[in-house]
Structures are given as C-alpha cells and as structure tokens.
Amino acid sequence: MELHITPALALLREHHLLDHVSNLTDFTATSVSYDSRKVQPGTLFFCKGNFQPQYLASARENGAIAYVAEKEHPEGGDIPAIIVRDEQKAMALLGAAFYGYPQNDLFIIAITGTKGKTTTAYFADHILAKSTDKHIALFSTLDRVLGNQPGDKFKSDLTTPESLDLFHDMRVAVNNGMTHLVMEVSSQAYKKNRIYGLKYNVGIFLNISPDHIGRNEHPTFADYLHCKEQLLVNSEICLINAETANFTDVYYTAKATTQPENIYLFARRGAKVKLPAGVEVDFEYRNDLEDLHESEFELAALTDRAKKLQLDNRYTTSVPGDYNEGNAVAAIIASGLAGAKTADAVATLDHVHIRGRMEMINSQHHGTIYVDYAHNYASLKRLLAFLKRQTNAGKVTVVLGATGDKGISRRSGFGKALTEEQPDEVILTTDDPGYEDPMKIAREIDSYIDHDKVSNIQFEMDRETAIKMAIDESQNDDIVVLAGKGEDPYQKIKGQDTPYPTDVKIAQDYIDQLEK
Template sequence: MSLKISSAIEILKKHDLLVSSSVSDENLEVTNISYNSKADQTNGIFFCKGNKFKAEYLDQAIKNGAKIYVSEKEYSKDIDRLIVKDASKALALLSAKYYGNPENDLFIVAFTGTKGKTTTSYFLYDILKNAYPKQVGLFSTVDRIVGPDPKDEFKSDLTTPESLELFRDMRRCVDNGLKYLVMEVSSQAYKKNRVYGLKFDIGGFLNITPDHIGPNEHPTYEDYLNCKKQLMINSKINIINRQTNDYDTVYAAAKETSTDKDIYRFAQNEVGDTDFSIRNKESNLNDSVFTFTAESDKAEDLQEHSEYTYKLGLVGDFNELNAGAAIIAAKKIGVKNEVIADSLKSAFVPGRMEHINTQSHGTIFVDYAHNYASMNALLSFIKREYPSSK
C-alpha cells in the first residue's frame, strides 16, 4: 500500500480541504499511514488529529520515521506538511486512497438506528453468507469479519471503526475474496467523520429516539438526528422504517440523493404509505412467525409473490422489524426467498435475546440492551409474554 503526495494534494484540493502545503518533493510515495505516534512511522504520513493532540506526539512520530504530517495547524517546520481545514476528513479521504479505494470493490450495506443495528446486520450477514459462501464481511459492534477463515474474525472496539482502520479492513476483505460487506454506521461515525466520503449501495434507517445526548456525544437531539440521517443522503438505495420518529425528516434526507423507486419503507401492522407491512402471526419465547406483505407496485416487483411468511429464530416482536429491513436489502441484492427464509429460521445474534431455561430459576434472558429504547422494547415484550410475572 502506498500514497503519492501529489495525489494526496489533488484529493485535498478537490474536497476544498487544503489550506497550504510545504512539500519538498511531491513525487514522494509514502508506504506508511498512521495517527498513532507510538507506531512505526518509517516513510510514513502522520495525521495530527483530535482535540487533545499535543506537539510532542508529532515529535515522537518524526523520531519514528514520519516523512510528512497532516494537521489543522503548523506544529513543526522540520519536515514536510499539509495544513488542512479538517484533519479527520483528510484522514478518511487519504486512508481510502492509501488502501487502493477498496470500497469500490465491495457491495456495501449499512444500517443505522438507536437500536437494532447489530441484530439487523447479523440477520443480513447470515442471509448473504448462505447465499454467497465465503464472500461476505461484517463490521459490527460485536465482531469484525474480514474473511472466510477463523483467523479473519476478531472482536470490535468501536461500532464503526476509525476511517484508517475502516479502509484497512475493507482492503483485507477484498484481498480475502469478499464481495459483500454488511456494517453498522453509528451517529458518531458521521460526527467524527469516520465514513466521510464513503457512499453505500444500500442504507437502512431503523429508528431514532433521544439517546447519546451529552457533552461527549451529541450536544442536542437535532445534532444526533442530523448525523443519523446522513446515511440516507449517502446511500444509493434507502430502506426506512415508516414508523420511526422524525420519519418526514429521514425520508426527506433520502430524497436528496435518491428517487422514489430507490426508497423502500416497511412497517408493522396497518400503516398507510408503506411498501411492506409486517404482521405477527404467532410468537413464543423461542421464535416468532410473521407475514411480510408487499403493499406497493415496486414492492410487488421486488418479490415474486405478494406475501411471504417467515419464521424468525430470535424472539421479540421488535426483531420482526429488524428482520424486515434485512429482508428488503437481501431481495434488492437478489437473494432467493428460500435462502432468506432458511437463514432467518436459524438466526442467532451474540448477546441479543439469548435465553436460557433453568430448572429452578425460570428463564434467563441475556441481551445487550444498553439504552432506554432498547431496554424498553425488551421489557415490553417480556411483560407481554409473562403478564403474571414480577
């Protein structure tokens, strides 16, 4: 992997990010890229980023071999430098270029939402994995899977990785022969420019409720919503929960870059102005059965029959909505319905509505629910199933 400095300058100019350049040799081709001053910087480009960045970090990077740095202000005149308006945006664009723009060789489906991102991503990952064995990657809150072998699976540290790691792992996916990537995109990914410049083939908007509001995340709900809706603006095909809060805002965002034929809406029960409706037929503490009905002409065009029945191997009526988003994405990719149905039957998501039946302590549920919306959905379902329990 490498990056020619002349190409870096051209990219930064194209995106109106370059403030100034002090470069002795534009033909320099760096073979290292980093924002971690402790790492090996031999013949590398180093990024000064973050509110807590200190000049001594750059000094350490230079000692470790950095040839040029990118920053929002000038720290050192000892080596070449590119001064930019936004270092995090520059990192995203130049990381993509350094790794050979692997995103262009992947069909990328992304989901966002206050709750349900991980579950929906796993649903679609399982479907695609069965349809296209050894060709599907996954970037989730729980796992990152960049290849078909066990060595290519490891635990995630962020829902959406920093842009450098994001494009590095996309490159791993491509080099390992993968063709499809399913990923979660958090609001922080847009807030921190981790996915800046990245376009998605399909983007799914699951829901939004007031959460992640605070000094270390989003200052206001409006800021949170603005970051969430960016996925719609940056996706070719949009899948939207018709019952989400702020639906009009989300739909308007999708309309900015997509036409009606590329926007699919789904909802539970009787809701007007939707493309697919989901109706529960039966459910218990082991699985649920629901119908998936086409309610518009474009929905009927997408599936061979107007209605299908699916059995979901993960309990919770809220998971039927998550499955709905995954089903639409799979159908748009061209997966056969038999594969979708079989995959959903055996659906399993680590830490999501796992239940253990015990002899003396009843049924134990293990779930990652970590915010109000997720916990409320979980407890509401259990209360309906156990109306007499405490």
C-alpha cells in the first residue's frame, strides 16, 4: 500500500479540504498513522484529536515523511506539512486512498440506531455467513472479524473504528477473500468524521431515543439525530424501521439522497405508524410465539418490490425479547438485499448467541437469570415490559447501576423505566462509576423512582454481592435481570479498567455452587 503526494493533494482539493502545503517535496507514503508510537520510516502522520506537538516531534524521530494537520507546527521541522481545513475528514479520505478503496470490493450493510445495532449485526452476520459460505466480515462493538482464521477475530475498542483502522481492516478483510461486511455505525463516528466519504450498499436505521448526549458526546438530541441520519445519506438502499421516533425527519433525510424506490420500510403488524402520503410499509412482521427462551414471528412482504425478495416466512430467533424480532427482521431484509435467501435466515437465526445480550442462565431452584446490556431508558423499559408479559414468570428482580462521568440522563431514565414497569425488587449497585461515588449514583437513580410503585429497593455497592443477593432471594419461576454491564470483564473505576469476572461468570459460578 502506498500514497503519492500528487493524488493525495488532488483528493483534498476535490473535497475543498486543502488549505496549503509547506516544504512540498515529491514523496510516496508507504504507511499512514495518527499515533507517533506506531510511526515507521515512510509514514504520513496525522495530527488529530487531543494531539500534543511533541507527538509530531517523536513521529519525525521515528521516520515520518510528512504530516497532515490543521495548522503548522514547529515540531514538524522541514518535512512537508499538508495543512487541511478538517483533519478527520482529510484522514478518512486519504486513509481510503492509501488502502486502495477496499470498500469497493465489499457489499456493505451498515447499521445505526440507539439500540439493537450489535444484535442486528450478529443476526445479519449469521445469515450472510451461510449465504456467502463464510465470506463475511463483521465490525461490531463486541468483535471485529476480518476473516476465518483464529487471528482474524479480535475484540473491538470502538463501535466504529477510527478511519485509518477502518480502511486498514477492510483491506485485510478483502485480502482474506471476504466479499461482504456488516458494520455498526455509531453517531460518534459521524460526529468525528471517522467514516467521512464511505458509502454503504444497505443502510439500516433501527430507532432513536435520547442517549449519548452530554460532554464529549452530542451537545443536543438534534445533533445526535443529525449524526445518525448521515448513515442514510450515504446508503444506496435505505432500510428504516417505520416505528422509529422522528420517523418523518428520518425518512425525508433518506429521501434527500435516495430514490424512494430504494427506501424500504418495516413495522410490526398493527403498529401505529404515521407515514407521509404515498409512502407504504414494505414488510410487516407479527409475533407468533414469545417466551423466555425464543421468539417465533412471521414476516410478510406487502409491496411488489418487497415481494421480489421472497422473504415471507416464519422465523425463530434464539435471542428472546420482542424488540429482538425487529432487529432480526432488519437483518433478514438487509441480508435479502445482499442476496441471501429466506432459507439462510431460517437456518441460522435460531442459534445466534450474542455475548451480554439476553444471555440466559438456568437454575433448578433460583429461577432464570438474564444478563443483558440494557443500559438506558429505552432498553430497560423494553426488556422489563417483555419480561412482565411472560405470564408464567414469577417475581422479577433487577440488579443495576448507572455509569459515572457520562450518560447522566440514564439515571432518570432508569428511575422512569423502573417506575413504569414495576419489577418486584430492585437492587441498586455499581456499574462503571468512573470518578463518581457509586452510592451517590445509586441514590440519584432511586430519587427518580416512584416509591409508591416500586417499594422494594436495596442498595449494595459490591456488584458481585448484589448479584448473589438477587439469586439467593429468587426461586423456581422467578427472574433475575442483571442489567447494564453485558459481557464487560471490568469496572471502570477512577480511570482504570478494574478486572471484574463478568456478570455471567459470577451468576453461573454461584448457581453451580448453590446447586452442586
């Protein structure tokens, strides 16, 4: 891989990003990096984010051949300085060019939404693994999978990687023979222009509700919505959940750049959807059976173009929860648009397992324990509403805390969801308190709970003890929900990722100990 200065400057000019160049020489970069510690001779270095000038000095020492920045830095010495109007945009464009536009060799399904991205991504990944004979790459919050060898799979640090990492990983996937990619797209990725210029074959918009609003994330809900909608602007085919909040706004954003015949809508049968005149729902689904272990639903095409995909069928998913039916439907349709057949979905959706999403631990005498990543109002509300509908379920106990230093609105959100859904017992505990006092966070959540509706509330700041308390107090048909942490093997405390065994391990070990 390489990038010559002439096409690099032409690309930046074309996008109106080039301000000026100093110390111009003829060079070809043989590496690109935004991290001075990874610079090697021949690297084009990007000064981005919380950049410190000394990083540029050390990049030069390590052999940087030129740098891209929003202003000149004396530490750059006499190497070429490419001064741009937007560093992140420039980095994304030059990154794609350096890695030879790997996106052109992939059918890309991109997924956004406040909730359900990871679940939908795993559903689509399973369907497409079958239909493409495992030529499918996955960029998710949990894992990044670039091929089928053991070394091609690793844990993700970000939901949507930094642009240079994104295009690098796409290139590796293409070189590994992958033909399709399923990727989650976070609103931050648009905010930070990590995916500037990237186009998708199919873009899925699942839902939106207030989240990720605050310091270091989005200043307002409008900004959050705007960032999420950029996914549709960049998609050749748009697939939208007609039940999403802000639907009209979302639909017209899609329509601004996509012909209406390439915008597909789906909704649950009977859902109250408000569509603009002349716009129809293309697919509807209806639940046939839901229980605590799986969901069975029927998908039906309503419009002629939807019928052409031949996806009408009854499907079973192994991840319970009515909201996961919507996620599965999105995955089935998107995969169908990528060439998968209904049989590929039927054969795969009933054995998808996603770490930290409705992970179920069965016990003989202490009910069923669910570990679920529900960590805001929308997800906790949907989860508890689903569990409440299971008529054979006994007492429901919820163990949860809220993160410190960010997502402050989640505290009132939890209080609201608990008040509305009224579990029998709540144990407030610790969940990534950061620099805050977990007891203070717990008291704040408690202050938003209506105690006339939910009266059995306990405080136990040691999460392991809280989980054991919930299990001790449950029996037979009872349900214990361990919410918020999902599969995290750490607690974020005072800037450190403090090792934590995971909710699943604690619960499973304790059940094993109680029932051996």
